[in-house]
Amino acid sequence: MLELSNVNAGYGAFQALFGLSMRVEAGEAVAVIGANGAGKTTLLRVISGLVPARGGEMTMEGRDLRLTPAHRIVEAGIAHVPESRRLFPRLSVEDNLRMGAFVPAARAKFAERLEYVYALFPRLKERRQQLAGTMSGGEQQMCAIGRALMSGPKLVLLDEPSMGLAPVIVAQVFDLVKRIRSEGYTVLIVEQNVAQVLKVADRAYLLEVGRIKASGRAGDLAASDEIRKAYMGL
Amino acid sequence: MDCHLDIFFLEALLNGLLLAGLLALLALGLNLVFGVIDVVWICYAELVMVGMYGVHYAYKGGLPFIVAAALGIVLVAVAAGLLHVLVIRPVLETAPINQLLVTGGVLFFLQAAATMAFGVEFKNIGISLGSLNVLDMSFSRARILSFVVALVGMLALWLFLTRTYMGTAIRAIAQDRQIMPLMGVDSRRIYLVTSAIGGGLAGLAAGLMVLNYDIYPQIGLQFGPLIFMICVLGGLGSMIGGFVAAFVISQFIAVGSSCFHTEWGYAVAFLFFMIAIFFRPQGLFGAKS
Ligand SMILES: Nc1ncnc2c1ncn2[C@@H]1O[C@H](COP(=O)(O)OP(=O)(O)OP(=O)(O)O)[C@@H](O)[C@H]1O
Numbered sequence: 001m002l003e004l005s006n007v008n009a010g011y012g013a014f015q016a017l018f019g020l021s022m023r024v025e026a027g028e029a030v031a032v033i034g035a036n037g038a039g040k041t042t043l044l045r046v047i048s049g050l051v052p053a054r055g056g057e058m059t060m061e062g063r064d065l066r067l068t069p070a071h072r073i074v075e076a077g078i079a080h081v082p083e084s085r086r087l088f089p090r091l092s093v094e095d096n097l098r099m100g101a102f103v104p105a106a107r108a109k110f111a112e113r114l115e116y117v118y119a120l121f122p123r124l125k126e127r128r129q130q131l132a133g134t135m136s137g138g139e140q141q142m143c144a145i146g147r148a149l150m151s152g153p154k155l156v157l158l159d160e161p162s163m164g165l166a167p168v169i170v171a172q173v174f175d176l177v178k179r180i181r182s183e184g185y186t187v188l189i190v191e192q193n194v195a196q197v198l199k200v201a202d203r204a205y206l207l208e209v210g211r212i213k214a215s216g217r218a219g220d221l222a223a224s225d226e227i228r229k230a231y232m233g234l
Numbered sequence: 235m236d237c238h239l240d241i242f243f244l245e246a247l248l249n250g251l252l253l254a255g256l257l258a259l260l261a262l263g264l265n266l267v268f269g270v271i272d273v274v275w276i277c278y279a280e281l282v283m284v285g286m287y288g289v290h291y292a293y294k295g296g297l298p299f300i301v302a303a304a305l306g307i308v309l310v311a312v313a314a315g316l317l318h319v320l321v322i323r324p325v326l327e328t329a330p331i332n333q334l335l336v337t338g339g340v341l342f343f344l345q346a347a348a349t350m351a352f353g354v355e356f357k358n359i360g361i362s363l364g365s366l367n368v369l370d371m372s373f374s375r376a377r378i379l380s381f382v383v384a385l386v387g388m389l390a391l392w393l394f395l396t397r398t399y400m401g402t403a404i405r406a407i408a409q410d411r412q413i414m415p416l417m418g419v420d421s422r423r424i425y426l427v428t429s430a431i432g433g434g435l436a437g438l439a440a441g442l443m444v445l446n447y448d449i450y451p452q453i454g455l456q457f458g459p460l461i462f463m464i465c466v467l468g469g470l471g472s473m474i475g476g477f478v479a480a481f482v483i484s485q486f487i488a489v490g491s492s493c494f495h496t497e498w499g500y501a502v503a504f505l506f507f508m509i510a511i512f513f514r515p516q517g518l519f520g521a522k523s
């Protein structure tokens with residue numbers, strides 16, 4: 001479904017990703033793990049066009065993403081739940097969801113998808129008129145995921161959905177990830193919560209200072225001594 | 235000082251109220267553009283002036299007034315769109331002072347162009363709606379009409395901003411610019427639409443102003459500073475703030491004019507502004523920076 005080969009990217013003179021190659025197949029949940037500053041967020045930004053790829057190839061179902069302007073990537077079937085959620089704090093929950101359905105194809109299905117998202121997250125329905133910025137962290141994460149689903153994506157990019165949440169809520173967030181997985185969405189998830197994310201993912205990539213250091217089945221990576229020591233504190 | 239709680243004082247208050255509608259409409263366009271694009275159109279009042287000439291000549295050319303006024307809205311909306319694309323967009327990513335200076339340059343350009351094209355004399359559109367007399371008070375019908383139309387215009391904008399995708403995006407973009415592409419939104423398009431709407435509001439105001447005031451190339455200088463003061467008092471970028479501030483300021487002008495002398499109305503309003511901004515630098519409804 002999504003394929004990257006030899007992608008470079010950076011900010012100004014600084015290079016953050018070096019010759020990165022990876023793929024995500026339809027129906028999979030793929031995790032990207034790595035330390036702070038490894039380039040995980042940059043990778044997702046490159047995929048959704050917020051940061052331009054400087055070399056290499058990047059396709060979504062055969063469509064060349066490098067030739068697609070950032071605001072057209074949504075129409076390729078990719079929705080990005082950004083790091084720290086980035087809701088519109090002074091818009092209501094429902095207006096945030098409306099923004100997720102901004103593209104014309106999604107507008108036509110707004111009512112149907114709104115009902116779907118509210119069924120998935122009944123809490124959002126109760127809070128529909130509340131300003132998004134006044135909700136709890138866990139509720140905001142639901143809203144951010146709901147907003148992404150409003151565009152009717154095939155692939156959902158999740159950037160550290162558990163960040164800044166209490167342990168109980170973190171468990172709930174991983175349940176959410178499992179839920180959207182079972183709803184048939186393909187998921188590419190970035191996490192520092194390595195032990196937990198490897199339980200929900202099929203495969204994973206380990207990113208170190210902008211390069212892929214290891215990749216494989218999530219279970220295998222979770223069993224590797226190196227990863228257990230460096231990323232799971234075991 | 236000659237200030238009595240008599241019928242003339244009440245008349246002044248009510249006239250102030252009527253004036254406030256027009257001022258609030260004028261402040262709204264500027265605030266919308268600032269809140270969304272983060273650019274202050276120094277030449278805003280001159281856009282209104284262009285609209286006034288447009289309505290004037292369209293009417294004198296034989297069009298019904300309502301059509302001329304509608305054309306004025308379109309004219310200023312297009313002018314504002316061009317202003318954004320040709321003047322502001324090229325310097326949007328640079329220091330804010332550049333945006334101030336380029337729109338300041340447009341101010342002088344528009345004044346000079348209007349002087350050359352239309353001459354320096356005052357022009358009156360020649361429509362008199364007369365006045366409405368209640369008890370011993372007299373109110374200009376043009377002012378009443380302006381008040382009502384301004385309120386309707388503001389209500390229409392509010393409905394647009396809260397009920398449509400484009401309006402929601404306009405509110406959203408001011409809160410988080412970077413992630414707009416993730417929503418499938420082309421920010422450049424939102425800025426262009428916002429500029430055109432800001433211009434459209436100025437054009438609507440222009441159509442109302444020709445009924446109340448004579449037109450001349452420097453007319454922007456007469457009310458421009460007042461509009462900026464209202465926006466800053468309300469909290470630059472706050473549309474509700476601008477609305478409230480317009481009513482506050484126009485009452486100061488009305489009462490100041492009634493108690494002292496017409497010229498003093500503006501001075502009293504500015505004095506109040508200076509005191510208010512000293513205690514609340516971010517404006518009545520502005521967020522603390
Ligand atoms: N806007 C930016 N401008 C310049 N450098 C940046 C920018 N964003 C990120 N970087 C740099 O790029 C590198 C990768 O950052 P990135 O945010 O992708 O890391 P990350 O793996 O997501 O880290 P974290 O786990 O802390 O979120 C870092 O060295 C960072 O300092």
Ligand SMILES: [Mg+2]
Pocket residue numbers: 040041042083160
């Ligand atoms: Mg990150």
